[in-house]
Amino acid sequence: MEKIMKKNPLYFCLFLLPTLLAFMIGFVVPFGMGIYLSFCKFNTMNDAKWVGINNYLQIFQGDETFTHAFWFTALFAVISTVAINVIAFLVAVALTRNFGGTNLFRTIFFMPNLLGGVLLGTIWKILINGLLLSMKQTLTTNGTYGFIGLLIVMIWQQVGYMMIIYVAGLQGVPDDLKEAARIDGANDKEILFQITIPLVMPSISMCTFLTLTNGFKLFDQNLTLTGGEPMHQSEMLALNIYSTFYDRVGWKGVGQAKAVLFFLLVGLIAIIQLKITQSKEAD
Amino acid sequence: MESTKKFKSADEIKIKRHVSDYIFTIVFTIICAFWVYPLIMVLINSFKDKTHITTNPFNLPNAESSVQWQNYDQAVNTKMDFMSALWNSLTITVLSVALILLCTSMAAYFVVRVKAWYTTVFYYLCLFSMIVPFQMIMFPLSKVTDTLQLNTPTVIPFVYLGFGAGTAMFMFSNFLKSLPLEIEEAAMIDGCGPIKTFFSIVLPIMKPTVISVGILETMWIWNDYLLPYLVLRIRYFKTVPIVIQYFQGSYGRVEWGAIMASMVITITPIVILYLFLQRYIIKGVLSGAVKG
Numbered sequence: 001m002e003k004i005m006k007k008n009p010l011y012f013c014l015f016l017l018p019t020l021l022a023f024m025i026g027f028v029v030p031f032g033m034g035i036y037l038s039f040c041k042f043n044t045m046n047d048a049k050w051v052g053i054n055n056y057l058q059i060f061q062g063d064e065t066f067t068h069a070f071w072f073t074a075l076f077a078v079i080s081t082v083a084i085n086v087i088a089f090l091v092a093v094a095l096t097r098n099f100g101g102t103n104l105f106r107t108i109f110f111m112p113n114l115l116g117g118v119l120l121g122t123i124w125k126i127l128i129n130g131l132l133l134s135m136k137q138t139l140t141t142n143g144t145y146g147f148i149g150l151l152i153v154m155i156w157q158q159v160g161y162m163m164i165i166y167v168a169g170l171q172g173v174p175d176d177l178k179e180a181a182r183i184d185g186a187n188d189k190e191i192l193f194q195i196t197i198p199l200v201m202p203s204i205s206m207c208t209f210l211t212l213t214n215g216f217k218l219f220d221q222n223l224t225l226t227g228g229e230p231m232h233q234s235e236m237l238a239l240n241i242y243s244t245f246y247d248r249v250g251w252k253g254v255g256q257a258k259a260v261l262f263f264l265l266v267g268l269i270a271i272i273q274l275k276i277t278q279s280k281e282a283d
Numbered sequence: 284m285e286s287t288k289k290f291k292s293a294d295e296i297k298i299k300r301h302v303s304d305y306i307f308t309i310v311f312t313i314i315c316a317f318w319v320y321p322l323i324m325v326l327i328n329s330f331k332d333k334t335h336i337t338t339n340p341f342n343l344p345n346a347e348s349s350v351q352w353q354n355y356d357q358a359v360n361t362k363m364d365f366m367s368a369l370w371n372s373l374t375i376t377v378l379s380v381a382l383i384l385l386c387t388s389m390a391a392y393f394v395v396r397v398k399a400w401y402t403t404v405f406y407y408l409c410l411f412s413m414i415v416p417f418q419m420i421m422f423p424l425s426k427v428t429d430t431l432q433l434n435t436p437t438v439i440p441f442v443y444l445g446f447g448a449g450t451a452m453f454m455f456s457n458f459l460k461s462l463p464l465e466i467e468e469a470a471m472i473d474g475c476g477p478i479k480t481f482f483s484i485v486l487p488i489m490k491p492t493v494i495s496v497g498i499l500e501t502m503w504i505w506n507d508y509l510l511p512y513l514v515l516r517i518r519y520f521k522t523v524p525i526v527i528q529y530f531q532g533s534y535g536r537v538e539w540g541a542i543m544a545s546m547v548i549t550i551t552p553i554v555i556l557y558l559f560l561q562r563y564i565i566k567g568v569l570s571g572a573v574k575g
Contacts, residue, residue: 005397005477019390019448020405025427026445027412033423045426099304107561108315114553116506118524119546123321130340164565165572206572217416220508224528241418256422263419270414
């Protein structure tokens with residue numbers, strides 16, 4: 001099969017070329033241009049002028065919003081990761097017991113994932129603003145409200161998703177192992193910490209990585225819920241890059257440089273995750 | 284302590300278990316009521332006047348705040364042109380997912396079966412693309428697609444094929460790597476060429492992966508906001524997330540009534556679809572979670 005497909009260019013054109021071409025246009029070329037443009041000053045594509053590392057310097061000199069967005073995002077990613085995973089794990093442990101309605105409950109917990117970030121953000125904007133109204137405040141009164149609001153939205157959305165992964169992991173823990181431990185006199189807590197958790201470690205690291213990356217890359221929910229208001233106080237990295245591009249005249253080069261740093265950051269997290277998974281597999 | 288605990292009678296354990304089961308059911312019923320409340324809230328508010336939606340989203344519609352079906356009428360007929368957005372979203376999602384499934388499954392087959400430098404490079408580039416956030420390429424991509432006129436709902440699927448290739452290629456390749464060669468060799472001896480082998484033997488075996496990839500890509504593309512917003516000619520073509528965000532724009536008064544109605548129109552069929560396809564969606568999520 002390999003020989004036939006390699007010899008006749010027809011198969012290359014039919015099987016590989018469409019995806020390859022789209023991948024070039026939809027990813028490789030824009031990515032290359034993105035790297036190049038981060039070293040240029042430009043407003044459209046045609047007036048790009050090489051300025052070296054100026055854009056990168058400007059991120060940290062003429063603009064405090066990026067550093068603020070970075071710390072806001074990092075804090076958010078860490079807190080939301082812990083909150084979502086703890087809740088999702090507890091829900092999963094509960095819902096793998098045998099009691100009435102577990103299937104229905106799982107269905108309901110997952111439901112928010114069907115809606116996109118824009119709808120999620122819109123729904124919670126109305127709810128939270130409705131609650132804050134009694135205190136004569138809104139989501140955009142200060143950055144803290146925005147932070148808490150985003151946290152609520154992401155918990156509502158992601159708990160169900162992570163729960164699905166945890167439930168699958170928990171169902172893979174053999175019952176006779178737990179039964180054997182119980183006969184040996186282990187209590188529920190010991191079984192959870194010494195048998196269940198070590199055995200679902202792959203699910204835990206998977207979910208941790210997913211929530212962490214989702215937290216760092218969050219955009220839609222941030223845009224709809226607060227739009228970064230007030231004064232960039234609730235702005236996360238992805239939105240900060242977007243507003244640098246499209247709300248500030250003459251800053252596109254800086255925006256692209258920020259995007260490159262953002263990519264390196266997200267890439268770093270992915271590599272760390274990969275290394276951890278690989279070292280686990282080697283054990 | 285320990286010994287009394289160990290030697291409880293079977294009946295005693297059963298009763299205890301029964302009671303705790305009921306408590307669990309009750310507790311989770313309450314939690315889930317809170318969990319679905321935001322969606323109920325949207326439904327309730329879709330029948331209320333826009334000023335009452337923001338001042339008190341928690342009240343049921345009453346004689347003063349109720350507008351009956353007026354919000355739906357506005358969303359569909361006058362204020363938002365919501366139906367064309369819904370149609371655009373549907374077109375883009377269906378065409379993109381179909382294109383991605385067909386093209387990437389074939390490409391993955393080629394990449395796994397033909398060992399050459401370019402297939403290896405392509406495969407690793409696909410993996411690499413999975414960790415690149417969209418903001419990294421959004422500006423150049425919107426310029427490239429503008430130049431190539433890839434900016435209408437019927438051609439944007441090509442852009443999705445490019446940017447979405449990573450995950451799909453990864454999942455298909457993973458499956459194909461574990462597929463024993465013998466089946467295809469047998470087909471070849473029977474006189475099947477690569478095209479016939481792929482479509483009549485490999486693709487049917489891959490069906491579960493096709494469904495999983497299809498579910499994941501559908502959930503992504505249907506809900507995607509920024510890519511279509513930057514790529515489409517926004518004056519003429521909007522998708523569902525785009526109109527819903529667009530009509531909250533800071534110009535003039537926000538038409539909350541119409542927004543609520545359009546959200547109900549969007550969410551209802553999705554929830555119904557979900558109840559039928561739940562098994563596949565869960566499977567898709569689980570097989571996608573392995574991607575890392």
